[in-house]
Amino acid sequence: MMQTRKLTHIAILITFALVIHTVEAMVPVPMIVPGAKLGLANVITLLTFVIYGFKSAMFIAVIRAILGSIFIGNFLGFGFFLSFGGAVLSTLAMALGISLWRRGAVSLIAVSIMGAVAHNTAQVLIASILIQNINLLRLYLPLLLFLALPTGFFTGLVVIYAEKALSKVIKDVKQQ
Structure with missing residues (x-):
């Protein structure tokens, strides 16, 4: 019963996560930097960390990336x-941030910003390797790292x- 739940x-x-990922990919968000997104699907990944831990969070992130790309067509x-x-x-x-959060060293907002910085x-890095242009790291990365602060903050706040809001569900899960 517990495993089924x-x-x-x-x-x-x-x-x-898939719905958020797909909608976010389809809705143009007015960003100064081309390709920048809010990263709202990371809300689900971080929430999964809080409820179920690393394995489940990584599973959701990987499945979201795979199925989301199939849905979007790329x-x-x-x-x-x-x-x-x-x-x-x-x-x-x-995962590193969550271990610090559980010890009370950082907030979930800090964990979220860590995730946004790592994501960007x-x-x-992958784009610069694929198109064989290291200048992306020098020119584009600082802009995306700057944008990771407000987007990571917002995601962490959510x-x-x-x-x-889900504290009762989380408590029930952790007691099982």
């Missing part, structure tokens, strides 16, 4: 590799409020 929760979280294309690499590296960065860094 967890699988159901994970399936719902994947669905939320599977194994340029965008897929950027999304996948960003998702994996940001989840690893958030991975994407620019997770804080979601965690409070």
Whole structure:
């Protein structure tokens, strides 16, 4: 019963992440930097960290990147590799941040910003390798790192409020 409940929760979280990922890819967001996104699907990844831990969060990030790229139509294309690499590296960065958060050393906002910085860094690094232009790191990365601060802040804030709203569910999950 407990395993079925967890699988159901994970399936719902994947669905939320996919919907957010797909809608965000389809809706043009007026950003100064081309390709910059709000990264709202990371709300689900970070919330999954809080509820279920690293393995589930990485699973959701990877499945979201794969299925999201299939839904959008860029599977194994340029965008897929950027999304996948960003998702994996940001989840690893958030794993470090979550361990600090659990000790009370940082807030979920800081964890989210760590994830946003890692995501943008991975994407620019992968893009510079794929198009064989190291200047992207010098010219484009600073802009994306600057944008990671407000987007990571917003994402972290959403997770804080979601965690409070779901506190009963989280408590039930952790007691099982």
